[in-house]
Amino acid sequence: MNISAVVVSFNSEKFLKENFDSLFRQTVAFKEVIVVDNASSDDSQAVMDMFPMLKKTVLPVNVGYAAAANLGIRQADSDLVLVANSDIFLADDFNRRVLEFFSGHPQTGLLSPLILRFDRETIDSAGQLCSRALYPREAGFNQKLARTCFGEREVFSVCGAATVFSRNALEKLKIDNEYYDEDFFMFWEDFDIGWRAKLLGLKTFFAPAAVVYHFRSATLTKTWWSRFFLALARPAPLRFHLVKNRYLTLIKNFRLAQFWWALPFVIGKDFLWVGALTIRSPKIIIAMVRSRNIFKRALKKRAKIKKHE
Numbered sequence: 001m002n003i004s005a006v007v008v009s010f011n012s013e014k015f016l017k018e019n020f021d022s023l024f025r026q027t028v029a030f031k032e033v034i035v036v037d038n039a040s041s042d043d044s045q046a047v048m049d050m051f052p053m054l055k056k057t058v059l060p061v062n063v064g065y066a067a068a069a070n071l072g073i074r075q076a077d078s079d080l081v082l083v084a085n086s087d088i089f090l091a092d093d094f095n096r097r098v099l100e101f102f103s104g105h106p107q108t109g110l111l112s113p114l115i116l117r118f119d120r121e122t123i124d125s126a127g128q129l130c131s132r133a134l135y136p137r138e139a140g141f142n143q144k145l146a147r148t149c150f151g152e153r154e155v156f157s158v159c160g161a162a163t164v165f166s167r168n169a170l171e172k173l174k175i176d177n178e179y180y181d182e183d184f185f186m187f188w189e190d191f192d193i194g195w196r197a198k199l200l201g202l203k204t205f206f207a208p209a210a211v212v213y214h215f216r217s218a219t220l221t222k223t224w225w226s227r228f229f230l231a232l233a234r235p236a237p238l239r240f241h242l243v244k245n246r247y248l249t250l251i252k253n254f255r256l257a258q259f260w261w262a263l264p265f266v267i268g269k270d271f272l273w274v275g276a277l278t279i280r281s282p283k284i285i286i287a288m289v290r291s292r293n294i295f296k297r298a299l300k301k302r303a304k305i306k307k308h309e
Contacts, residue, residue, distance in 0.1 A: 001099055002031040003080040003164070006072030008065055012086035015215065016047040020054065022089035026127040028096045031078045035086075036068040064185035066178075073170060073179050081170065084162040086204045088115075092145060097210040098164050101152075109169030109202030110194065112158040114150070115209035121145055124214045126295040127155030127206035134250065134262050136191040139206070155206045157194020162212040169202050172220035172308070175301050181248065187238070187308075188245035195253040199309050240287045241279045244294070246274065251298040265276060 005023050009016065023033050034055040037044055039062045048056050057071055069083050077212070080102060091097075102108055115124040123140035126148075131137045138159060139149055170179055173196060180189045197204055250266075278284045 001078040001102060001288050003028075003082060003095055003098060004076040004078040005030045005033045005082045005084065006069060006076060007033070007035045007084050007168050008038065008068045008072065008088055009035055009040060009044055009086035010062060010065075011040045011042045011044065013040070013042040013047055015087040015089075015227070016044055017050065018089045019086055020047075020051045022092070022094075023154075024051070025092055026090065027096045027244070028094050028099060030082075030095065032076065034072045034075050036072045038062040038064070038068050039175070053293040064182065066180035066184045066186070066189045067182040067213065069189075070178055070182065071274045073165075078109070079167055081165050081167065082162065083160075083165065084212075085160070085214070088162055089213050091213075094210050094212065097207065100275075101205070101207045101210065102164075102166065104206060105152075105203075106192045107171070107203045108205050109166055110158050110197055110204040111164040111210070112155055112204065112206045113162055113212045114208040115159055115161055115212045118143060118213055118215055120213065123148065123150075125159035125161065126150040126208065127153070127204075128157035128159050128191060129193075131158040131194075131265075132262060133265040134254070135246075135269065136188070150208050151269065152207065153206055155204055156198065158204060160190030161214045164210075165192065169197065172200055172202060173197060175304055181252075181295060183248060184245045185241050187241050188249050192245070192249045192252065195249065196305060199253060199255075199305055201309075240284045243274055243277055243284055244291060246270070246286060248294070248298045251295065252302045 009017060023030060032055055035048060037058045039059050043197055045058065059068065062291060073081055073083065098111060101111060112127040113263065117124050121144055123143045123145055125138040126140035129137045129139050136157060140150060146242060173179055173193060181192055184192065186192055194204055
């Protein structure tokens with residue numbers, strides 16, 4: 001097997017050199033390293049120019065994380081594809097560990113590595129879980145690695161900071177020539193694709209031997225309440241994507257027969273979380289109404305997913 005890397009970048013100048021250094025320092029080399037830049041306005045281009053072996057796509061406008069990732073995936077010609085944020089770097093043996101895992105677990109469709117903070121001590125994600133209210137929850141979030149013990153196991157979904165897909169899984173996940181749902185723009189696209197994978201019978205595993213280091217400044221806060229207020233502090237357009245994508249995810253993936261028991265938790269949390277976001281910025285409601293065509297597309301995508309369940 002071989003593996004390619006797809007990095008999505010936006011105004012990430014301060015992270016890119018370390019990111020690319022780690023990609024090209026692997027003990028088992030990537031077949032290719034692809035970077036898709038979402039119209040950065042900083043000096044990201046100058047850093048990319050330092051690495052002539054990169055396959056670069058510099059977009060004239062910001063098309064969002066999902067669409068940029070899809071552009072990179074379509075360029076990749078390999079058995080496995082790592083899709084990653086630009087604010088990560090890999091342990092030197094990451095590729096070797098990933099290839100060993102897929103060789104030993106050929107049923108794997110998606111792989112979520114062990115993601116640590118830059119301090120190399122704090123867990124950012126040990127795979128993504130599904131909360132009782134059907135929200136994504138990062139296993140081990142903010143816990144010290146030395147005090148935890150996470151072994152190889154199947155998980156609900158993947159953390160979008162770094163995900164490895166098999167080519168077979170990508171082709172099964174594709175809807176209307178999209179891997180990630182481009183209507184999401186950003187936020188929730190990792191939980192959505194992981195949930196879809198589960199519906200389609202694909203296996204998602206957590207592999208602790210494959211290690212990634214992630215900055216994730218926006219979620220360094222330690223409590224649910226602090227992350228809740230962080231969401232409230234985001235600019236209105238980002239709060240809109242948070243709300244929109246919550247319901248796009250549910251429209252496409254929620255199955256009453258499987259999750260009927262979650263309805264009280266969904267209603268309760270959404271009353272608090274979505275209610276607070278929309279009260280903070282009532283224009284979100286207007287934007288949601290204007291996005292009705294996006295929700296109509298989600299219903300059509302739901303029907304296509306159900307055909308293959």
